[in-house]
Amino acid sequence: MAPVSPVDGGLDPETVSDLLGGLDVETTASVEVPERLVDRVVGQARAREVVEKAALQRRHVLLIGLPGTGKSMLAHAMSELLPGEGLEDVVVYHNPDDGNRPRVRVLPAGQGAEVVGRYRDTLRNQAAMGSAFRTLLLVLVLVYTVFVMAEPLVGVIAVGLLSILFRTGRSRRTARLPKLLVDNGGRETAPFEDATGTHAGALLGDVRHDPFQSGGLETPSHDRVEPGAIHRANGGVLFIDEVNTLDVRSQQHLLTAVQEREFAVTGQSERSSGAMVRTDPVPTDFVMVAAGNLDAVANMHPALRSRLKGYGYEVYMDDSLEDTPENRRALVRFVAQEVGKDGRLPHFTREALAEVVLEARRRAGRRGRLTLELRDLGGLVRVAGDVARSEDAPFVRREHVLRAKRRSRSVERQLTDHYLDRRRDYDLTLVEGAVVGRANGLTLVGDDVGVVLPVVADVTPAQGEGRVVATGGLRDAGAESMAHVAAVVKKAAGRRLAGRDIHVQFVGNVGGVRGDASALAVVTAVVSALSGVPVDQSVAVAGALSVRGDVLPVPNVTARVEAAAAAGVERVVLPAANRDDVLAEAEALARVEIVPVSHVGEALAVALVGDAPDFGGERDSAVGRLVDAARAFRPDLPGTDPTPERVSADGRRDGRHEVADD
Numbered sequence: 001m002a003p004v005s006p007v008d009g010g011l012d013p014e015t016v017s018d019l020l021g022g023l024d025v026e027t028t029a030s031v032e033v034p035e036r037l038v039d040r041v042v043g044q045a046r047a048r049e050v051v052e053k054a055a056l057q058r059r060h061v062l063l064i065g066l067p068g069t070g071k072s073m074l075a076h077a078m079s080e081l082l083p084g085e086g087l088e089d090v091v092v093y094h095n096p097d098d099g100n101r102p103r104v105r106v107l108p109a110g111q112g113a114e115v116v117g118r119y120r121d122t123l124r125n126q127a128a129m130g131s132a133f134r135t136l137l138l139v140l141v142l143v144y145t146v147f148v149m150a151e152p153l154v155g156v157i158a159v160g161l162l163s164i165l166f167r168t169g170r171s172r173r174t175a176r177l178p179k180l181l182v183d184n185g186g187r188e189t190a191p192f193e194d195a196t197g198t199h200a201g202a203l204l205g206d207v208r209h210d211p212f213q214s215g216g217l218e219t220p221s222h223d224r225v226e227p228g229a230i231h232r233a234n235g236g237v238l239f240i241d242e243v244n245t246l247d248v249r250s251q252q253h254l255l256t257a258v259q260e261r262e263f264a265v266t267g268q269s270e271r272s273s274g275a276m277v278r279t280d281p282v283p284t285d286f287v288m289v290a291a292g293n294l295d296a297v298a299n300m301h302p303a304l305r306s307r308l309k310g311y312g313y314e315v316y317m318d319d320s321l322e323d324t325p326e327n328r329r330a331l332v333r334f335v336a337q338e339v340g341k342d343g344r345l346p347h348f349t350r351e352a353l354a355e356v357v358l359e360a361r362r363r364a365g366r367r368g369r370l371t372l373e374l375r376d377l378g379g380l381v382r383v384a385g386d387v388a389r390s391e392d393a394p395f396v397r398r399e400h401v402l403r404a405k406r407r408s409r410s411v412e413r414q415l416t417d418h419y420l421d422r423r424r425d426y427d428l429t430l431v432e433g434a435v436v437g438r439a440n441g442l443t444l445v446g447d448d449v450g451v452v453l454p455v456v457a458d459v460t461p462a463q464g465e466g467r468v469v470a471t472g473g474l475r476d477a478g479a480e481s482m483a484h485v486a487a488v489v490k491k492a493a494g495r496r497l498a499g500r501d502i503h504v505q506f507v508g509n510v511g512g513v514r515g516d517a518s519a520l521a522v523v524t525a526v527v528s529a530l531s532g533v534p535v536d537q538s539v540a541v542a543g544a545l546s547v548r549g550d551v552l553p554v555p556n557v558t559a560r561v562e563a564a565a566a567a568g569v570e571r572v573v574l575p576a577a578n579r580d581d582v583l584a585e586a587e588a589l590a591r592v593e594i595v596p597v598s599h600v601g602e603a604l605a606v607a608l609v610g611d612a613p614d615f616g617g618e619r620d621s622a623v624g625r626l627v628d629a630a631r632a633f634r635p636d637l638p639g640t641d642p643t644p645e646r647v648s649a650d651g652r653r654d655g656r657h658e659v660a661d662d
């Protein structure tokens with residue numbers, strides 16, 4: 001059989017070499033993955049440095065950032081950096097003085113199992129000796145009653161009663177066998193405990209309920225004691241993601257464990273018999289790595305946060321890293337690491353690796369950056385591997401990655417596609433002609449799926465104070481941005497806007513408008529509605545606005561441009577600050593023209609077309625000023641120009657304007 005070649009196609013070798021940061025490997029099989037977990041972390045230089053320092057000083061760490069950026073990986077890496085020596089075992093004993101107060105003994109790691117083993121051996125020997133003695137005694141009683149007293153019935157009863165007595169005594173003795181609560185024997189690295197989403201019992205330890213409680217059938221309390229993550233993490237790392245989701249009581253107890261470095265185990269449920277039991281304190285000398293998004297900081301118990309602040313470090317995780325050859329090589333190592341971790345995936349060819357790096361660029365959404373949301377990128381690696389495996393391909397090739405990209409559509413992507421299909425049925429997308437009061441905005445569903453979102457506006461007489469009424473699922477910054485729109489329109493309009501309501505609607509909105517990237521599209525639609533100057537529907541507009549009309553950058557312009565191109569839009573108006581963020585590789589760029597703008601006027605100059613209709617003798621100064629602003633960038637823009645005479649393309653005077661301007 002001919003050897004299977006990992007040579008792939010589709011990208012030229014120079015581009016591939018550049019995308020791999022010059023790494024000279026044929027497939028991921030020859031990519032070396034570092035031994036230590038901390039060396040496998042891609043990017044996150046600050047967090048890595050902090051974790052290394054905190055491990056040396058045994059300080060707590062708070063990692064805040066987006067999901068899947070390596071927070072738990074760093075916490076795990078930290079446990080590898082902590083010394084594996086000096087760990088302890090914890091053994092819990094029956095307390096003969098008080099059955100509800102089990103005793104706790106802390107021993108060097110490995111000795112706990114020995115102690116319990118020795119205890120068990122002693123009990124076993126005692127039991128063996130006792131059993132021989134008891135058998136002899138029973139035989140003697142039987143012989144005496146049957147042969148000497150000649151009372152076999154008395155003999156059988158006596159032997160039965162004695163057997164029950166002996167059994168109770170034996171179960172009492174075996175019940176005293178101590179329990180190994182925390183076993184660190186044979187462990188080479190410090191423990192790592194992930195307590196994410198645990199309930200109080202699993203976090204703080206618990207004492208199980210005993211339905212019998214007395215009468216000789218009960219389980220002794222020390223045998224019902226269970227350690228919590230805080231006890232198992234002793235000497236190592238306790239990792240808690242979404243720390244703010246722990247209830248307040250658990251956070252308070254956690255704080256006590258952190259401060260005191262020991263925490264007694266007691267039953268967590270008030271109604272359980274375990275609640276009456278409380279052990280001696282059990283050591284909880286761990287380093288805590290708490291994680292979450294920004295909400296976690298806001299909602300964390302203030303005392304716990306202050307403890308973390310005072311005795312630890314806080315790091316905001318990076319969500320992207322610089323697109324340098326070194327970092328691209330790190331990404332290639334990441335793919336090799338994910339392939340190795342899965343264990344069943346074929347290796348990636350150079351071209352397939354290059355495609356993953358390209359995807360990391362695309363997902364970063366900013367020029368010169370690579371995404372660090374690596375859990376998601378790891379998902380793409382696995383799907384690409386599964387696609388290759390389903391075809392029994394010996395390697396994951398570029399086409400597999402491309403197919404995986406299509407297949408591993410996020411829920412947002414699927415929802416958007418579904419919505420676009422529906423919208424096509426109802427003809428909601430309009431990408432040609434010119435319409436008054438309608439502009440094509442570009443919004444995001446989720447973080448990285450672009451959608452063309454039409455915005456329509458109309459002006460009506462106000463019942464009271466004039467206002468801007470916006471509908472169609474505006475939330476957060478999206479709702480706030482309407483105030484910026486109002487400022488821009490009002491400033492231009494002066495008092496002439498009084499007595500009018502401006503209605504704005506996001507048509508067929510699917511995911512709600514969270515951000516302020518639609519502000520420019522809204523102003524375009526509003527100005528068009530006020531002026532009657534139509535908007536060119538082959539143009540799509542994306543941009544946030546300052547209250548002064550400056551166009552501000554928006555996230556993930558590549559996804560927006562792709563959505564515009566897919567819908568058939570010809571030109572996309574984007575904030576000038578975002579110009580470089582559209583990936584050069586985006587296929588969509590071949591199909592659309594990008595028009596960078598810095599001021600609302602520039603955008604209007606591109607989007608507004610055609611002549612303004614007759615205003616019935618009354619020139620609208622609100623619109624006048626905005627369209628004037630636009631004219632500063634495109635002098636031929638029609639609208640409020642007071643010049644009475646306009647010459648049309650064929651040299652004739654434009655009669656309609658004459659009438660309007662007279």
Ligand SMILES: Nc1ncnc2c1ncn2[C@@H]1O[C@H](COP(=O)(O)OP(=O)(O)OP(=O)(O)O)[C@@H](O)[C@H]1O
Nearest residue numbers: 040041042067068069070071072073241374375378
């Ligand atoms: N910076 C990184 N370097 C290498 N691999 C990473 C990195 N970030 C994430 N990963 C990969 O993604 C997986 C998930 O990351 P991890 O669980 O650490 O994310 P997280 O930030 O803790 O997310 P969450 O808050 O959702 O738990 C890791 O096991 C690893 O394979």
